[in-house]
Amino acid sequence: xxxxxxxxxxxxxxxxxxxxxxxxxxxxxxxxxxxxxxxxxxxxxxxxxxxxxxxxxxxxxxxxxxxxxxxxxxxxxxxxxxxxxxxxxxxxxxxxxxxxxxxxxxxxxxxxxxxxxxxxxxxxxxxxxxxxxxxxxxxxxxxxxxxxxxxxxxxxxxxxxxxxxxxxxxxxxxxxxxxxxxxxxxxxxxxxxxxxxxxxxxxxxxxxxxxxxxxxxxxxxxxxxxxxxxxxxxxxxxxxxxxxxxxxxxxxxxxxxxxxxxxxxxxxxxxxxxxxxxxxxxxxxxxxxxxxxxxxxxxxxxxxxxxxxxxxxxxxxxxxxxxxxxxxxxxxxxxxxxxxxxxxxxxxxxxxxxxxxxxxxxxxxxxxxxxxxxxxxxxxxxxxxxxxxxxxxxxxxxxxxxxxxxxxxxxxxxxxxxxxxxxxxxxxxxxxxxxxxxxxxxxxxxxxxxxxxxxxxxxxxxxxxxxxxxxxxxxxxxx
Numbered sequence: 373x374x375x376x377x378x379x380x381x382x383x384x385x386x387x388x389x390x391x392x393x394x395x396x397x398x399x400x401x402x403x404x405x406x407x408x409x410x411x412x413x414x415x416x417x418x419x420x421x422x423x424x425x426x427x428x429x430x431x432x433x434x435x436x437x438x439x440x441x442x443x444x445x446x447x448x449x450x451x452x453x454x455x456x457x458x459x460x461x462x463x464x465x466x467x468x469x470x471x472x473x474x475x476x477x478x479x480x481x482x483x484x485x486x487x488x489x490x491x492x493x494x495x496x497x498x499x500x501x502x503x504x505x506x507x508x509x510x511x512x513x514x515x516x517x518x519x520x521x522x523x524x525x526x527x528x529x530x531x532x533x534x535x536x537x538x539x540x541x542x543x544x545x546x547x548x549x550x551x552x553x554x555x556x557x558x559x560x561x562x563x564x565x566x567x568x569x570x571x572x573x574x575x576x577x578x579x580x581x582x583x584x585x586x587x588x589x590x591x592x593x594x595x596x597x598x599x600x601x602x603x604x605x606x607x608x609x610x611x612x613x614x615x616x617x618x619x620x621x622x623x624x625x626x627x628x629x630x631x632x633x634x635x636x637x638x639x640x641x642x643x644x645x646x647x648x649x650x651x652x653x654x655x656x657x658x659x660x661x662x663x664x665x666x667x668x669x670x671x672x673x674x675x676x677x678x679x680x681x682x683x684x685x686x687x688x689x690x691x692x693x694x695x696x697x698x699x700x701x702x703x704x705x706x707x708x709x710x711x712x713x714x715x716x717x718x719x720x721x722x723x724x725x726x727x728x729x730x731x732x733x734x735x736x737x738x739x740x741x742x743x744x745x746x747x748x749x750x751x752x753x754x755x756x757x758x759x760x761x762x763x764x765x766x767x768x769x770x771x772x773x774x775x776x777x778x779x780x781x782x783x784x785x786x787x788x789x790x791x792x793x794x795x796x797x798x799x800x801x802x803x804x805x806x807x808x809x810x811x812x813x814x815x816x817x818x819x820x821x822x823x824x825x826x827x828x829x830x831x832x833x834x835x836x837x838x839x840x841x842x843x844x845x846x847x848x849x850x851x
Contacts, residue, residue, distance in 0.1 A: 541662075544607075544608075545610060548608075548609050548610055548611070549610065551602055551609075552597070552602060552609070552610075552611045552612060554602075555591075555597060555600060555601070555602035558600075590612055590613055590614035590621045591611065591613050591614075592613060592614065592615050592616060592678060593613055593615065593633070593635050593675060593678075593808075593809065593810065594609070594611060594613065594624065594626030594627075594633035594634060594635040594809070595632055595633040595634070595635075595809045595810050596633070597609070597611055597613075597626065597633055598626075598628060598632060598633025599633070603626060603628055603633050605628075606628055607627075607628075608625060608626075608627065609625070609626040609627070610623055610624070610625060610626070610661055611623065611624060611626050612624075613635070615671070615674040615675050615678050616674065616678040617674045617677075617678070618671070618674050622671060623661065624636065624661070624667065624671075625639070625661045625665075627805075627807060629684070629807075632809050633809065634684065634807035634808065634809045635667075635675060635807060635808055635809065636667070636805055636806070636807050637666075637667040637671075637672050637675070637806050637807065637808055638665070638666050638667065638771065638772070638804065638805070638806035639659075639663075639664055639665055639804070639805055639806075640664055640771065640775065640790055640801070640803055640804040641663070641664055641802075641803045642663070642664065642775070643664075643775030643776075643777065644663050644664055645658070645659040645660070645663065645664035645665065647664075647666065647759055647760065647772045647773070647774075647775075648741060648758045648759060648760075648774070649666075649740065649741075649760060650740055650741065650742050651740045651742055651743040653740075654666060654668070654669055654738070654740055654760050655668060655669050655670050655707065656668050656670065657669075657670075657671060666772070669704065669707070669711045669738060670706075670707065672704055672711075672808075673704050673705065673706050673707075673711060675808060676702055676703040676704055676808065677703055679810050679811075680701060680810060680811035681701070681702050681703060681808050681809070681810060681811055682698065682699060682700050682701060682702055682716075682808065682809060682810075682811040682812065683698065683699045683702035683715065683806065683807070683808050684696065684697070684698045684806075684807045684808070684809075685697045685698075685720075685722070685771070685804065685805070685806050685807075686804070686805040686807070687722055687792055687795065687801050687803070687804050688801065688802045688803040688804075689779065689795065689796065689799070689801055689802055690778055690779040690799070690801075690802045695720070695721055695722035695723075695792075695795055696720045696721060696722055697718060697719070697720035697721075697722040697723070697724065697725075697726075698718070698719045698720050699715045699716050699717065699718055699719075699726070700716045700717045700719070700811060700812075701714070701715065701716030701717075701811060702714070702715055702716070702808055703715075704738070709737075710737030710738055710743075710745050711737065711738040712735060712736065712737045712738070712762075713726075713733055713734060713735065713736055713737075713738070713762040714734065714735065715727065715733075715734050722792060722794060722795055723792070723793075723794020723795065724794065725768040725769035725792045725793050725794045725795075726768075726769055728768040728793070728794075730768060731764045731765065731766065731767050731768040732764060733761075733762045733763075733764055733767070733768070733769065736762040736763065736764050737762065738760065738761070738762055739752070739753060739754045739760060739761065739762070739763045740754050740760040741754045741755050741760070745763075746763035746764065746765065746766060747763070747764045747765040748763070748764075748765040748766055753765070753766035753767065756786075756788075757770060757773055757786070757787070757788040758773060758774050758788045759772040759773040759774070759788070760772050767791065767793075768793045768794070769791060769792050769793065770790070770791045771790055771791070771792070771801075771804050771806065772790075773788050773789045773790050773791060773800070774788050774789050774790075774800070775789070775790065775800070776789045776790075776800040779796075779799040779800045779801070779802065780799070780800075789801070790804060
């Protein structure tokens, strides 16, 4: 502000000083002084030329000079008017100066005040935003803590749920075993009751009649248990069975489907069991009935030859679609016959990949990585495709291959997964169940009739050994 004040003062001085100088020395005074100088110089030159001048002329000259001096000492009448004009001019110049500088300064002040107000409002907004962000950060921290606590609670609940599921599963197994035991006991009691009137007795001490210990009987397959009322609800049943020709009973997984009891001979569901096994392992079976397993070729042989048997295969892909295929007859030979496969007519929506035109598995022996029985002369299909099956050259179906999660093969063209080519040639299946039960219609082929006749002959021979009093002690022990 002091700078602008000094500047205005200097500006006024530059305007006023020339005017004052001009006012103090009027044009008449300048002209009079000029004429006086000229006359003085003229008189001095005349005096020099002519010498003495007249006293009259000197007196006249003195009078004239006096008048002129008086006239010179008098002020100009136009001074007031001139001063007024100068004052007006100064006011106009000052007004222009104010309009040019001071108003601009006021505008700058107003803009500065506006900017300060805006800056203060922005600062207040930023402070409010900072408070909101701080509050939001606090809420986020609290939410994280709550989520962490909920996660820990969920872990505890998950652990308790898994533990409870294990307990429930164990209880289900116990109940199923109990149902099987009750069913077997019921059958045993009924058979004992039928045996007592037939005179199967021997003299005891003091002449008392004592019955011989009864033979322990097991169902031959799951369908017998179902028909006797031992399987009444949907679900998994674990039952001890003893097919004809088997020395000791063994446990199997039974399922109910279409008003029948099915014996599961193979199950794939999660890849927990390696199916790239040897001939001996496939002969006796491996895995767990609660998870993945292969029942065993020896057991499958006895189950399939004791009576006409049919096969059902249930499959699921990784998109959740389910398929099935049924064969009205199913049988495999014994170990001497290399567990050769014999199947009948097909029915289902999965497509027939066991009796296809290119790779027909019907009539093919079983092959493993250490027993190459396939139809390929230059290579082992079981070794190449990491599994075991009734390979031809090599397969259109291979349900014992490697388990691939999401169904993707590492090698697109190798196809060593769980394959059923009529569903998908280049994608592995998610789950498989192979089940058998007594056939609904009699078998028509000569091979099946011969196998059934051999099975009946074995059963009649076993029953004949235990009939009547003439049975030896050795035969009774076998029973």
